[in-house]
Amino acid sequence: MSxxxxxxxxxxxxxxxxxxxxxxxxxxxxxxxxxxxxxxxVEVAATQPGFLGVESARDVEGFGITVSYWRSLADIAAWKAxxxxxxxxxxxxxxxxxxxxxxxxxxxxxxxxxxxxEGPAC
Amino acid sequence: MSxxxxxxxxxxxxxxxxxxxxxxxxxxxxxxxxxxxxxxxVEVAATQPGFLGVESARDVEGFGITVSYWRSLADIAAWKAxxxxxxxxxxxxxxxxxxxxxxxxxxxxxxxxxxxxEGPAC
Numbered sequence: 579m580s581x582x583x584x585x586x587x588x589x590x591x592x593x594x595x596x597x598x599x600x601x602x603x604x605x606x607x608x609x610x611x612x613x614x615x616x617x618x619x620v621e622v623a624a625t626q627p628g629f630l631g632v633e634s635a636r637d638v639e640g641f642g643i644t645v646s647y648w649r650s651l652a653d654i655a656a657w658k659a660x661x662x663x664x665x666x667x668x669x670x671x672x673x674x675x676x677x678x679x680x681x682x683x684x685x686x687x688x689x690x691x692x693x694x695x696e697g698p699a700c
Numbered sequence: 701m702s703x704x705x706x707x708x709x710x711x712x713x714x715x716x717x718x719x720x721x722x723x724x725x726x727x728x729x730x731x732x733x734x735x736x737x738x739x740x741x742v743e744v745a746a747t748q749p750g751f752l753g754v755e756s757a758r759d760v761e762g763f764g765i766t767v768s769y770w771r772s773l774a775d776i777a778a779w780k781a782x783x784x785x786x787x788x789x790x791x792x793x794x795x796x797x798x799x800x801x802x803x804x805x806x807x808x809x810x811x812x813x814x815x816x817x818e819g820p821a822c
Contacts, residue, residue, distance in 0.1 A: 645718055
């Protein structure tokens with residue numbers, strides 16, 4: 579994969595943390611430390627056991643989806659308990675987001691394209 | 701949930717289709733029918749058996765993540781086989797996207813916030 583925004587993952591199974599969030603309108607254009615913290619969290623996550631990759635997109639209106647991929651549920655639990663991550667989550671709850679949803683899922687099939695490395699039909 | 705961009709989902713388990721894509725630069729600002737087709741696909745998907753909801757974000761550089769949620773793998777397979785969806789996918793492969801990745805996952809835990817309806821720790 580040549581595009582750095584796509585996570586280069588092993589074959590399933592592995593786990594995904596799907597984090598959907600809406601940024602608070604008042605802070606969307608201000609330097610409230612969010613970008614720095616978000617970047618730092620990706621850096622720290624990447625050093626954690628079982629981290630496989632992350633993909634993220636946020637639209638101009640502040641709605642975003644970040645999906646991080648992990649080897650196991652235990653790795654996800656350990657990342658949740660990480661001190662610096664806990665501080666970031668608390669700041670998120672206190673003002674960066676008006677709402678968020680988090681879903682933890684077991685990836686069972688995966689394929690990509692183009693060109694010709696599309697996998698089996700689902 | 702008051703925000704229409706968040707999917708209002710039942711309690712897990714259910715299934716997620718995580719579709720990450722990068723739009724082709726040449727078409728990003730042009731009316732190539734993509735927005736109309738993307739909107740139409742959400743409309744049609746919402747009428748399919750087992751559809752639970754969808755969330756989507758695309759950044760200004762053309763990288764996007766769309767997550768659709770389904771009751772079962774059989775519902776996802778049926779949606780994949782849907783004629784109109786097949787035509788849209790083929791158009792996507794032929795020019796709308798420079799690359800995409802698709803992952804099918806079983807959602808096992810879910811919670812949201814703020815305010816105070818955060819669920820059990822993972």
